[in-house]
Amino acid sequence: MTSCSGTDLEYTGEAQCGAARAGRLRVRGRELLTPAFLPVGTYGSVKGMAPHELSELGAGMLLANACHLHDRPGEHTVAELGGLHRFMGWDGALLTDSGGFQVFSMLDIAELDDQGVSFRSPLDGRKLRLGPVEAADIQLALDSDIAMVFDHCPPLPASRDLLELSVRRTTDWARRAQAHHARHNPRGQAQFAIVQGGLDDELRARSAAELIELDFPGYAVGGLSVGESRAELALAMTRYAPLLPEHKLRYVMGIGGPADLLAAIAAGFDVFDCVLPSRNGRHGTLFVPGGNIHLKNSRFRADREPIEAGCDCPACAGGWSRGVLRHLIKAGEPLGRRLCTAHNLRFLHRLVARAREAVVAQRFDAFLADERAVYTKG
Amino acid sequence: MTSCSGTDLEYTGEAQCGAARAGRLRVRGRELLTPAFLPVGTYGSVKGMAPHELSELGAGMLLANACHLHDRPGEHTVAELGGLHRFMGWDGALLTDSGGFQVFSMLDIAELDDQGVSFRSPLDGRKLRLGPVEAADIQLALDSDIAMVFDHCPPLPASRDLLELSVRRTTDWARRAQAHHARHNPRGQAQFAIVQGGLDDELRARSAAELIELDFPGYAVGGLSVGESRAELALAMTRYAPLLPEHKLRYVMGIGGPADLLAAIAAGFDVFDCVLPSRNGRHGTLFVPGGNIHLKNSRFRADREPIEAGCDCPACAGGWSRGVLRHLIKAGEPLGRRLCTAHNLRFLHRLVARAREAVVAQRFDAFLADERAVYTKG
Numbered sequence: 001m002t003s004c005s006g007t008d009l010e011y012t013g014e015a016q017c018g019a020a021r022a023g024r025l026r027v028r029g030r031e032l033l034t035p036a037f038l039p040v041g042t043y044g045s046v047k048g049m050a051p052h053e054l055s056e057l058g059a060g061m062l063l064a065n066a067c068h069l070h071d072r073p074g075e076h077t078v079a080e081l082g083g084l085h086r087f088m089g090w091d092g093a094l095l096t097d098s099g100g101f102q103v104f105s106m107l108d109i110a111e112l113d114d115q116g117v118s119f120r121s122p123l124d125g126r127k128l129r130l131g132p133v134e135a136a137d138i139q140l141a142l143d144s145d146i147a148m149v150f151d152h153c154p155p156l157p158a159s160r161d162l163l164e165l166s167v168r169r170t171t172d173w174a175r176r177a178q179a180h181h182a183r184h185n186p187r188g189q190a191q192f193a194i195v196q197g198g199l200d201d202e203l204r205a206r207s208a209a210e211l212i213e214l215d216f217p218g219y220a221v222g223g224l225s226v227g228e229s230r231a232e233l234a235l236a237m238t239r240y241a242p243l244l245p246e247h248k249l250r251y252v253m254g255i256g257g258p259a260d261l262l263a264a265i266a267a268g269f270d271v272f273d274c275v276l277p278s279r280n281g282r283h284g285t286l287f288v289p290g291g292n293i294h295l296k297n298s299r300f301r302a303d304r305e306p307i308e309a310g311c312d313c314p315a316c317a318g319g320w321s322r323g324v325l326r327h328l329i330k331a332g333e334p335l336g337r338r339l340c341t342a343h344n345l346r347f348l349h350r351l352v353a354r355a356r357e358a359v360v361a362q363r364f365d366a367f368l369a370d371e372r373a374v375y376t377k378g
Numbered sequence: 379m380t381s382c383s384g385t386d387l388e389y390t391g392e393a394q395c396g397a398a399r400a401g402r403l404r405v406r407g408r409e410l411l412t413p414a415f416l417p418v419g420t421y422g423s424v425k426g427m428a429p430h431e432l433s434e435l436g437a438g439m440l441l442a443n444a445c446h447l448h449d450r451p452g453e454h455t456v457a458e459l460g461g462l463h464r465f466m467g468w469d470g471a472l473l474t475d476s477g478g479f480q481v482f483s484m485l486d487i488a489e490l491d492d493q494g495v496s497f498r499s500p501l502d503g504r505k506l507r508l509g510p511v512e513a514a515d516i517q518l519a520l521d522s523d524i525a526m527v528f529d530h531c532p533p534l535p536a537s538r539d540l541l542e543l544s545v546r547r548t549t550d551w552a553r554r555a556q557a558h559h560a561r562h563n564p565r566g567q568a569q570f571a572i573v574q575g576g577l578d579d580e581l582r583a584r585s586a587a588e589l590i591e592l593d594f595p596g597y598a599v600g601g602l603s604v605g606e607s608r609a610e611l612a613l614a615m616t617r618y619a620p621l622l623p624e625h626k627l628r629y630v631m632g633i634g635g636p637a638d639l640l641a642a643i644a645a646g647f648d649v650f651d652c653v654l655p656s657r658n659g660r661h662g663t664l665f666v667p668g669g670n671i672h673l674k675n676s677r678f679r680a681d682r683e684p685i686e687a688g689c690d691c692p693a694c695a696g697g698w699s700r701g702v703l704r705h706l707i708k709a710g711e712p713l714g715r716r717l718c719t720a721h722n723l724r725f726l727h728r729l730v731a732r733a734r735e736a737v738v739a740q741r742f743d744a745f746l747a748d749e750r751a752v753y754t755k756g
Contacts (some may be wrong), residue, residue, distance in 0.1 A: 044705065045413070048426070048712035050692075075704040080680040081701045089697065301451070302458040314428075320467065323459045327422065327451040334426035334712045 007217045008188030009146070011249040011270075012268045017364035019241065019268035025061075025249055027145045028188050030093040032060040032250070034306045035265045035356055037256070037348045038095060038273035042068050044078075044088050047278050048338040049345075051089040057313065057342060058349030060092050063273045066138045066147075067099020067130060071121050076140035083143035095273075096144035098135040098196065100151040101222060101253065114169065116150070117266070132173035136181045143187060149177040151194040153223045163198045171210040178214055192251065194222040195243065199236055208243035219244045220251035221269075223262065234263040241268035258287055258351055259372070265355045266368055275356065277348055281341035284329035287348070289374045295326040295340070313346035315339035386566030387524070387596045389627040389648075394743035397646035399620065400734045402441075403627055405523045406566050408471040412627070413635070413643045413734055415726045416473060416651035421447050422456075422466050425656050426484040426716040427723075429467040435691065435720060436727025438470050441651045444516045444525070445508060447478020449499050453519035461521035462678070473651075474522040476513040478529040478572065479600060479631065492547065494528065495704055510551035514559045514569070518539040521565060524596065527555040529572040531601045541576040548574045549588040556592055568628065572600040573621065577614055586621035598629035599647075603638065612641035619646035636665055637750070643733045644746055655726055659719035662707035667752045673704040673718070691724035693717035 008028045015022040025032040039046045039054055042065045046054055054062065069078060078087045085094055103109065111118040116131020124168045135150035152169040154162050174193045181191045193211040197203030198371050204221075209311035211219065221240045225233055237252060249271065254265045256274020264272050277287065282297030288308045293300075307315055315325065320339055328336025350370070358367035386406045393400040393609040403410040406653045415430055417424045420443045424432055432440065447456060456465045463472055481487065481495050494509020517525035528551050530544040552571045559569045571589040575581030582599075589597065599618045603611055615630060622628045626650065633642045634652020642650050654664065662673035666686045671678075681700035684694055693703065698717055708713025729749070736745035 043709045043711060044702075045709075045711040045713045048716070050696075050713060050716075072709055073701075077680055077701070077705070081699055086697075087702055087705075089702075149606060302455055304459060318428075318467065319464075321453075321459055323455065324422075324465050324467075327455070327465075331423075331450060333421060333423040334715065335423045335428060337429075337712065338426070338716075360438045 006182060006185050006188065008192045009190040009217050011218070011247070013247070015360045015362070017362050018266065020355070020359045020364045020368075021144065021268055021270060022359040023249075023270060025093070027093055027190060030091075030145060032093045033356060034270040035352050036060055037352050038063045038271060038352075039345055040065075040273055042275070043072065044084065045071060045278060046341070047282065048334055049278075053314070053342065054090075054345070057346045058353060059345065061095060061271065062089065062090055062092065063090065063095050063097060063376040064142075064144070065099060066096045066100060066142060067102050067137060068122075069096075069142060070099070070130075070138045071123050071128060075138045077117065079143065081143045083325065085143070093146070094144045095146040096139045096142055096148065097253070097273075098148040098150040099130055100135075100148075100153045103130055104153045105155050105226070114172070116173075123301050129184055130202050132177035136177045137184070140181070140184055140189060143189065145189065147181070147189055147191045148220065149191060149193050151196055151222055153194075153196060154198070156198055156223070156226050156228065158198055160200060160203075163196070163200055163203050166196050166198075167203050167207040167210075170194065170207060174211055174216070179218070185220075185334045190217045192216055192218040192220055192249075194220045194253070195240065196223050198223060199228065199232065201239055202209045202299045204240050205243055208240070212245060216248075218249040218251065220253050222253045224252060225274075230259065233260060234267070237264050237267035237269065240273045251282065256348070258348065261348060261351065262355065262368060262371055265352070266364075276375060277344035278341045281344040282337040284326065284336070284340055286340055293322075295322060295329050300326045307340075307343050310349070311343065311346065313343045313359050315343045379514075384560060384563050384566065385568045387568040387595050387626070389596070389626070393738045393740070395737045395740050396644065397616075398643050398733070398737045398742045398746075399648060400644055400737040401627075401648055403471070403648075405471055405568060408469075408523060410471045411734060412648040413730050414438055415639065415730050416441045416649060417656065417723055418443075418651055418653045419466060420653070421450065421715060422447060422462065422520045424719070425660065426712060426719055427599070427656075431438045431692070431720065432468075432723070433470065435724045437723065438472060438732060439649065440466065440468055440470065441475060442466065442520075442522070443477060443480065444474045444513060444520060445480050446500075447474075447520060448477070448508075448516045449501050449506060457519045457521065463521070471524070472522045473524040474520055474526065475631070475651075476517065476526040476528040477508055478513075478526075478531045479664050481508055482531045483533050483604070487744050492550070494551075494599055499582070510555035514555045515562070518559070518562055518567060522567065524568045524570055525559070526598065527552045527569060527571050529574055529600055531572075531574060532576075534576055534601070534604050534606070536576055538578060538581075541574070541578055541581050544574050544576075545581050545585040545588075548572065548585060552589055552592060552594070556594065568595045569594040570594055570598055570627075572631070573599045573618065574601050576601060576638045577606065577610065582618050583621055591625060594626075596627040596629065598631050600631045602630060602633040603652075608641075609639060609707045609755050612645070615642050615645035615647065637724065639726060639729060640733065640746060640749055643730070644742075655722035658717045659722040660715040662704065662714070662718060664718060665722050673700060673707050673714075676703045685718075686725070687720065689724065691721045
């Protein structure tokens with residue numbers, strides 16, 4: 001018996017080119033072609049975007065945050081309203097993050113011990129409690145397709161002692177989360193483990209080995225893209241992807257710029273999430289071939305060109321000029337944020353789809369070299 | 379010779395029932411069925427809504443504010459970007475307000491004299507100047523279909539002396555605006571006059587008579603819906619609509635709640651604008667038969683019903699429940715604001731379309747009695 005019993009998830013590799021993979025995920029009747037980028041809807045909505053628009057932009061799986069939804073409106077309210085798919089108006093695949101990263105990186109921690117964390121609500125300051133069992137319960141109530149275990153994710157740089165503690169705790173919490181999840185999972189939700197260990201190769205290998213021993217149906221690498229250089233990040237991804245089982249989905253958390261995404265795919269990861277495309281979009285920072293453009297720059301004041309010629313996103317194909325989008329962004333108009341978010345998401349989904357084609361066609365190396373020459377500034 | 383020369387606008391009455399009218403406006407090749415509600419895009423965008431969505435919701439004419447667009451991004455930038463239609467991505471009819479109401483009601487006025495007003499930019503506090511000629515020039519540069527003259531619109535309550543001064547100045551400014559406009563209008567823009575006079579019937583009659591003497595192609599009643607009671611407003615509209623020429627478009631400014639709209643149509647007005655449906659929507663206050671509902675109210679926490687059963691707006695027809703929309707509004711999610719704005723706009727456009735049908739079918743009185751019984755709380 002493995003802990004995967006009761007989990008309705010299957011990952012099928014379709015092609016490999018170097019370390020880069022093309023595959024297909026099936027989870028609870030929903031299909032996802034991989035590699036795939038996951039737009040982030042922290043509170044159950046990707047800021048400004050309607051779900052059908054995300055689908056049209058190429059999204060097949062979304063990410064929502066269990067910790068934030070626990071805080072507001074509460075997982076039981078989501079359940080009363082029909083579960084997270086219905087709540088988000090999203091019939092595609094849905095992954096919930098446990099909140100480990102948010103709790104350790106962004107929130108005001110009151111207490112941390114071997115059972116979990118007490119912290120202050122980002123909303124109203126009231127005391128909340130999150131641990132491996134609580135995080136599993138929240139995500140079972142939300143009824144996402146894929147739940148993440150609650151991990152100990154210390155902000156970097158961290159001492160080796162702290163990293164070692166985080167690995168030990170993460171394994172311990174994963175074991176407890178798994179045991180709890182296996183007993184309370186009537187609808188086939190999958191639960192993924194998260195490898196920790198900072199930039200310490202030995203700790204990463206230990207964390208991965210301990211978690212693989214527990215036989216989760218999928219694995220993530222957490223705690224990256226937290227301030228290290230682009231080169232460090234790419235190197236880390238190249239080293240840590242092979243630590244994960246080859247026949248299971250590999251998820252690297254928090255990766256979202258075009259160049260980082262390409263590095264993640266090249267390293268052998270299958271799925272990625274990040275707030276970057278939507279956050280950047282809201283501020284008028286736009287992905288284009290050759291690097292980002294910053295619409296607030298005065299040189300775009302009367303620019304009648306689209307963000308990116310030939311792009312099929314609602315902003316570019318809809319005839320919105322850089323000059324008009326600049327005005328909308330500067331005036332704080334939600335339509336501008338929405339159109340710029342759409343462009344950035346479409347840009348990433350197109351990039352990932354082209355990477356997939358290149359893997360399938362066994363020409364990923366050439367694709368990567370071409371793209372890297374273009375996107376290194378992304 | 380009339381000052382209407384050079385104006386490409388035609389209003390055709392189609393039916394009348396009591397004072398209520400059904401008509402058709404043709405302006406520079408664009409058609410609008412009246413009565414019609416105009417959504418407001420102060421800075422060139424109805425907050426959160428894409429233009430094609432406004433069209434789908436039933437909008438045929440939008441309003442933008444010349445004063446705000448002068449401040450940001452400047453009318454010359456709009457012109458460089460192809461004019462206001464292109465700037466807004468809107469091919470329907472387009473009316474620009476002169477900014478008189480905003481300057482006098484909301485902004486920090488530095489100086490007021492017979493030539494116009496100096497005031498502080500709401501954006502950065504720099505000194506701006508607006509008068510009849512400036513407002514006409516701004517709107518000519520924006521290239522809207524219908525421009526409004528710059529009027530003196532004192533906040534109410536105002537002394538009779540001030541109201542009398544405002545009427546005299548409004549007529550004088552209208553004369554100057556018209557003379558200037560006639561010499562600089564190569565593309566058939568229409569310019570409408572605005573009747574002032576507060577709630578003083580004699581001054582309203584004087585203002586209307588003086589402006590009619592100038593023979594504008596359309597007329598508005600300004601300075602209403604600024605704090606008077608619903609009954610006072612309805613009575614004022616009933617008295618002031620007949621002061622305007624019968625064969626020209628009649629516009630009452632700043633009217634937007636369901637009950638006030640019905641009163642405006644009953645009084646004989648053809649077009650109306652207001653930020654109310656979009657502003658209310660953003661705050662979760664929604665038009666429904668029987669009065670507004672306030673989504674922030676805790677009783678909607680787990681409400682799985684749509685805002686309004688049978689409504690064909692994107693929120694109601696899209697399966698969004700009150701409970702989910704409540705969460706999105708409370709979490710400040712732009713998708714919630716967008717869906718709630720869409721509902722309120724659709725609600726008004728449906729109401730106005732039904733009023734038009736009733737006028738055409740010569741059963742407006744019965745329609746009004748039925749609707750009033752329902753919307754009096756609107």
